Amino acid sequence: xxxxxxxxxxxxxxxxxxxxxxxxxxxxxxxxxxxxxxxxxxxxxxxxxxxxxxxxxxxxxxxxxxxxxxxxxxxxxxxxxxxxxxxxxxxxxxxxxxxxxxxxxxxxxxxxxxxxxxxxxxxxxxxxxxxxxxxxxxxxxxxxxxxxxxxxxxxxxxxxxxxxxxxxxxxxxxxxxxxxxxxxxxxxxxxxxxxxxxxxxxxxxxx
Numbered sequence: 001x002x003x004x005x006x007x008x009x010x011x012x013x014x015x016x017x018x019x020x021x022x023x024x025x026x027x028x029x030x031x032x033x034x035x036x037x038x039x040x041x042x043x044x045x046x047x048x049x050x051x052x053x054x055x056x057x058x059x060x061x062x063x064x065x066x067x068x069x070x071x072x073x074x075x076x077x078x079x080x081x082x083x084x085x086x087x088x089x090x091x092x093x094x095x096x097x098x099x100x101x102x103x104x105x106x107x108x109x110x111x112x113x114x115x116x117x118x119x120x121x122x123x124x125x126x127x128x129x130x131x132x133x134x135x136x137x138x139x140x141x142x143x144x145x146x147x148x149x150x151x152x153x154x155x156x157x158x159x160x161x162x163x164x165x166x167x168x169x170x171x172x173x174x175x176x177x178x179x180x181x182x183x184x185x186x187x188x189x190x191x192x193x194x195x196x197x198x199x200x201x202x203x204x205x206x207x
Contacts, residue, residue, distance in 0.1 A: 011143050012133050014201050019079075019126040022194055027115045030106050031086050034093060035068050037102070044100070051096050052089070065089060080123040087120050087171055114179050117171040118187050122194075125153070125168070144205045147198065154195040158188045 038048045049067055056064055069085040071078050086093070094107045106112040129150050133143055157168050161184055166173040179187075 011147070011202075011205075012130065015126075015130060015133060015147075018194070018197050018201060019123070019130070022122065022126070022190070023079075024115045024119050026106075027112065027119050030104060030112070031083065031116070032071060034097065034104065035071065035082060035086065037097075038068055038093075039070050048096055052092055055092055064092065068093075080120070080127040083116070083120040083123055087116065110178060111180075111183070113175070114172070114177050114183055117175055117177055118169065118183075121169040121171050122157075122191075125150075125157075140205075144202075147202055147205065151195055151198050154191050154198070158191050161188050161191070 037044065039045055045067075052064055052066055065085055065088050067085075068089060069078065069081045071082045090107070094104075097104055097107070129146070132146050153168075160166060160168045164179070164184065172179065
């Protein structure tokens with residue numbers, strides 16, 4: 001007797017597809033433009049690293065990263081790394097671009113910064129999920145439970161946003177971003193769309 005088998009597409013690949021299409025183009029476009037400005041010109045890149053070194057020496061702190069991260073289109077996880085490093089170096093980047101005579105008004109725009117922090121926080125959650133799905137000896141039940149738990153977390157994230165507590169959005173909370181009610185609704189809808197995408201793409205795992 002041969003039992004009925006369910007064929008499944010790669011779970012991690014499907015999670016990549018979901019994350020790939022969750023982005024704010026208005027944020028990502030500016031972040032990439034600035035990162036490329038710094039990293040693709042050897043002289044500018046050297047000046048930026050020297051500038052960060054001076055800041056560390058003057059502030060007597062090693063907390064600042066020593067460079068922005070370069071994005072690689074074939075490595076999805078690099079998206080979060082780029083955003084995270086960009087947020088950490090936001091103030092030095094603002095000062096450096098001004099000194100270079102290049103204006104990026106978005107860097108001091110409250111709405112744009114709100115989108116940046118929200119996107120970075122969500123991409124961190126998606127990266128944590130991605131890493132949890134990897135590793136040896138993971139069976140289908142383990143992977144399914146990890147995905148279903150994340151779906152449940154998305155509901156918590158929505159409640160956290162609407163209450164404006166931001167326990168699950170550390171960058172929004174740390175940077176004391178004043179998020180309008182309109183933005184709260186927008187972000188909540190984005191998360192609900194993300195949850196619906198997860199539910200649709202992984203419906204076969206319920207079986």
